[in-house]
Amino acid sequence: MRRSNAIGVGAAAASSLLLLFLVLPVVRLVAAAGPQGAARLWSDAELRQSLALTALTATAATLLAALGGAPLAWLLARRAFRGRALVAAVLDLPLLIPHPVAGIALLLLLGRGSAIGSSLLSLGLRIVGTPLGIIAAMLFVSAPLFVSGAREAFARVDVRLEGVARTLGDSPWRAFRRVTLPLAARGLIASGVVTWARAVSEFGAIVILAYNPKVVSVLAYDRFTGFGLSEALPVAAALVVLSLIPLTALRALRMGDERAVA
Amino acid sequence: MISAAALRARVGAFSLEDVSFDVPGGAYGVVIGPTGSGKTTLLEVISGLLPQTGGLLTLNGRDATREAADARGIGLVYQLGFLFPHLSVEQNVMYGATDAALANTIARRFGVDALYARSVRSLSGGERQLVALARALARRPEILLLDEPFSALDPPRRAAARREVRAIHREWGLTTLHVTHDFAEAGSLGDVAVLLDAGRVLQSGEPADVFRHPKTPYVAEFLGAENIFAGGVTIEDGAAVFHSGRLAIHVAGAATAGPCHAIIRAEEILIARTSPAPSSARNQFEGAVTEIASVGPLWRVTIEVNGATLVAALTTYSANELALRIGDTAFFTFKATAVHLC
Numbered sequence: 001m002r003r004s005n006a007i008g009v010g011a012a013a014a015s016s017l018l019l020l021f022l023v024l025p026v027v028r029l030v031a032a033a034g035p036q037g038a039a040r041l042w043s044d045a046e047l048r049q050s051l052a053l054t055a056l057t058a059t060a061a062t063l064l065a066a067l068g069g070a071p072l073a074w075l076l077a078r079r080a081f082r083g084r085a086l087v088a089a090v091l092d093l094p095l096l097i098p099h100p101v102a103g104i105a106l107l108l109l110l111g112r113g114s115a116i117g118s119s120l121l122s123l124g125l126r127i128v129g130t131p132l133g134i135i136a137a138m139l140f141v142s143a144p145l146f147v148s149g150a151r152e153a154f155a156r157v158d159v160r161l162e163g164v165a166r167t168l169g170d171s172p173w174r175a176f177r178r179v180t181l182p183l184a185a186r187g188l189i190a191s192g193v194v195t196w197a198r199a200v201s202e203f204g205a206i207v208i209l210a211y212n213p214k215v216v217s218v219l220a221y222d223r224f225t226g227f228g229l230s231e232a233l234p235v236a237a238a239l240v241v242l243s244l245i246p247l248t249a250l251r252a253l254r255m256g257d258e259r260a261v262a
Numbered sequence: 263m264i265s266a267a268a269l270r271a272r273v274g275a276f277s278l279e280d281v282s283f284d285v286p287g288g289a290y291g292v293v294i295g296p297t298g299s300g301k302t303t304l305l306e307v308i309s310g311l312l313p314q315t316g317g318l319l320t321l322n323g324r325d326a327t328r329e330a331a332d333a334r335g336i337g338l339v340y341q342l343g344f345l346f347p348h349l350s351v352e353q354n355v356m357y358g359a360t361d362a363a364l365a366n367t368i369a370r371r372f373g374v375d376a377l378y379a380r381s382v383r384s385l386s387g388g389e390r391q392l393v394a395l396a397r398a399l400a401r402r403p404e405i406l407l408l409d410e411p412f413s414a415l416d417p418p419r420r421a422a423a424r425r426e427v428r429a430i431h432r433e434w435g436l437t438t439l440h441v442t443h444d445f446a447e448a449g450s451l452g453d454v455a456v457l458l459d460a461g462r463v464l465q466s467g468e469p470a471d472v473f474r475h476p477k478t479p480y481v482a483e484f485l486g487a488e489n490i491f492a493g494g495v496t497i498e499d500g501a502a503v504f505h506s507g508r509l510a511i512h513v514a515g516a517a518t519a520g521p522c523h524a525i526i527r528a529e530e531i532l533i534a535r536t537s538p539a540p541s542s543a544r545n546q547f548e549g550a551v552t553e554i555a556s557v558g559p560l561w562r563v564t565i566e567v568n569g570a571t572l573v574a575a576l577t578t579y580s581a582n583e584l585a586l587r588i589g590d591t592a593f594f595t596f597k598a599t600a601v602h603l604c
Contacts, residue, residue: 160344163311166331167338168358168401182348 030237037237047219047235051242054215057131058199061138065146065195070188073150078159091144102140103208110136110209133210138199146195153187154180190253197246200239216242263287263322263437264308264405270316271307276461278303280317283456283466287322288435290428292442292452292469296484300461301441302340305407308439309336322404322437337403341410343390345382351393352378358401365400371426372396387414392423399430406431408440412447424451445486449473457481475602479523482604488562488573489526495519495603504601508568512544514598522603530600531574533563534593535584544598547572551590554581565592 040047076084094102110127111117120127127133157180165175203217214222216239224232269281278300285291295301306312308319310331319326326334345354355374359365369375374396377389385393391414398406408427412420428451431438442448448455448469455469464484465477476482479490493506495517502517503510504524511524532538538546549565549572556562561581564573572594576584586592 158344160311160340161346163306163309163331164338164340164344164397165346165357166311167309167334167336167403168397169332170358171330171332179346179348183346 026240029233030240033233033237034241037234037241040234041238044234046214047216047238050214050216050219050235051238053131053134053213054200054217054239054242057134057215058138058196060135061142061199062146062192062196064135064139065143066150066188066192069143069146069191070150073147074154076147076151077154091147094140094144099141099202099204100208103137103205106133106136106140106205106209127209129210129212131210131213134206134213134215137205137209138202141202141205142195142198145198146191149191149194150184150188153184153191156187157183186253190250193246193250193253197243197250200243200246263289263320264291264439265320266308266317267320268317269304269307269314269319271303271312271314273303273312276300276303278307278461281458281461281463282317283454283463285437285439285454287437289437289453290431290451291437291439291454291456292448293439293456293458294442294445294448294485295458297443298460299458301458302409303461304458305338305409305439305441308405309338309407310334311338335404336407337398337401337405338407339391339394339398339409339411341391341413343387343394345385345390345393345397347382349382350378351380351382351385354382354393355396355400357397360401364402365396368399368430369396371430372423388416388419391415392419395423395427402434404437406436406438408438410441410443445473457484459484474527475604476525477604479525479604482523482525482602487525488528489524489531491524491570492521493524494521504603507570509570511601512598513601513603514544517603525602525604526572526596526600528562528573528575530596531572532595533574533576533580533584533586534595535586535590537593538595541595542597543595545594545596545601547594548591549594551586551588551592554586554588563592565594567594 041051072087075081076088097105107128108114109116110120110133112121112128117127125132127136161179161183162175165179166172170178201217203221206215207218207221211218216235220232220235220239223235264285266284267282269278271278276298281304283291293301293304303312307314308321310326310329314327321329321334321336345351346357349357351374355365355369355378356362366375369378372392372395374393377385377393382390382393391411395411411427412423415423424447427438430436440451452469454466455472456466457464457472459480464481465472472481473485476485476487479492482490491504491506491509491511493504493509495502495504495513497503497519502513502515502519504513504517504522506524511526513524532543537548547565547567549567551563552566552571553564554561556578560575560577562573562575563581563586564571574594
């Protein structure tokens with residue numbers, strides 16, 4: 001009994017230390033510059049534009065991740081096909097490589113010197129140094145998170161529910177729309193939220209592919225290197241607040257899930 | 263009508279091998295088999311949810327081998343119901359219904375209409391099974407497949423649901439295939455019994471015939487026969503006698519000499535405390551009672567005879583009247599026609 005108590009106290013102490021380490025810097029940052037950051041929203045036009053650009057590009061990247069990722073996630077969850085393990089490994093790749101390296105790789109693929117980049121340029125689509133470049137960088141680093149979450153959401157829907165719907169006259173698409181999609185919806189939305197949050201917080205790949213126009217993470221870095229900590233703090237605080245929006249939404253979704261299960 | 267000819271399917275390491283049986287149009291077929299024998303897989307193949315890898319499946323006279331699940335006109339009820347958790351009970355019942363009035367009538371017959379406003383998550387296991395039954399029938403399927411659909415119901419509601427399914431089966435002439443572990447259920451419901459084990463059909467036919475004339479000792483044992491003896495038949499003075507060790511049993515009919523198994527169902531054996539008067543029953547044994555056990559509404563009495571054990575079944579009333587105890591002498595009697603050789 002005494003031994004198990006000691007283990008419990010030890011685990012609680014170690015957990016508390018880690019949690020403090022994770023929370024304290026963010027709390028300290030918001031406490032130090034939160035009000036100043038909020039005030040800057042009125043006075044700092046560049047910060048306002050940067051926040052809007054970040055939110056818009058992250059939303060676009062999330063929508064694209066959902067558009068291509070949902071069918072892929074369904075395939076991975078439902079179909080046994082040759083090369084499935086390879087596809088899963090490929091999806092882990094963007095999560096494993098350092099993000100500036102991801103940015104360089106994207107630059108090689110989409111830059112004006114590349115075949116794809118020059119073709120897109122001839123169509124009037126410039127990637128490097130544009131919001132399209134930001135979206136490409138965000139999509140590259142965050143899409144695997146959507147696929148992973150969506151795959152789990154689809155896998156959690158019992159395939160026999162779809163089977164019953166089929167015997168009740170539904171075509172495969174109709175069964176998907178009436179049964180699978182509503183049951184996986186919470187998981188899909190949660191995956192979208194995580195993807196959006198990851199896109200918002202991206203810096204390494206974006207800074208290589210599109211330093212300008214500046215998303216908030218790049219703006220914070222730019223202010224820090226150009227004007228010092230005092231100028232970077234309000235921008236960083238604004239980014240933290242922006243990141244808290246999806247986190248709060250995710251929590252609300254999960255609480256809804258728990259209520260539904262209970 | 264369901265006709266399976268050398269049907270094959272594979273799910274992971276498990277496979278259905280050359281499954282063949284026929285359930286005529288409007289008949290009630292029962293599939294019996296131990297856990298893991300492939301009963302649910304068989305229903306999923308018939309309903310088109312699992313692909314068949316060989317053989318021919320004919321449903322109501324048409325080749326359904328390549329037919330999509332939504333075109334087969336099949337109602338499938340799983341043991342766990344698999345109700346749609348994001349819909350209410352009423353929405354579940356109406357899911358595939360084309361005639362709301364018929365769906366409501368079916369729901370009323372199973373007492374499910376009283377649950378309409380309830381969330382699926384709040385239902386008991388038995389209620390889920392009733393809703394699943396109503397949902398499948400509300401569509402008025404051409405063929406009904408039932409996978410242990412009454413297992414979570416209490417005895418009175420099980421009997422009522424069974425009656426209702428049987429009544430609808432008769433009214434609509436609905437071809438039905440029902441998976442069950444319950445031999446009594448199989449006997450009372452089925453026109454055709456299919457015995458499945460390890461993905462293969464061991465025997466099929468009329469339930470009474472399958473129960474009384476199992477093709478192998480394994481089938482007999484699976485169907486609850488307790489007196490199974492390995493031995494051989496010899497012809498003595500023109501009559502066939504089965505020998506197993508020191509046990510000699512008279513056998514009726516044109517039995518041929520050679521090794522075989524003898525099976526006598528416990529219900530076929532009469533028990534007496536005193537030596538019975540001479541009768542037409544050719545087999546009479548005297549032995550000491552070694553075990554008395556209650557099994558549901560019946561009692562099982564075991565006696566030791568010539569190194570073998572014989573088990574007889576009797577009602578509680580008879581058991582009370584005989585008042586047998588362990589060690590008492592008892593007399594077992596059965597006719598030669600009660601002995602099945604295989």
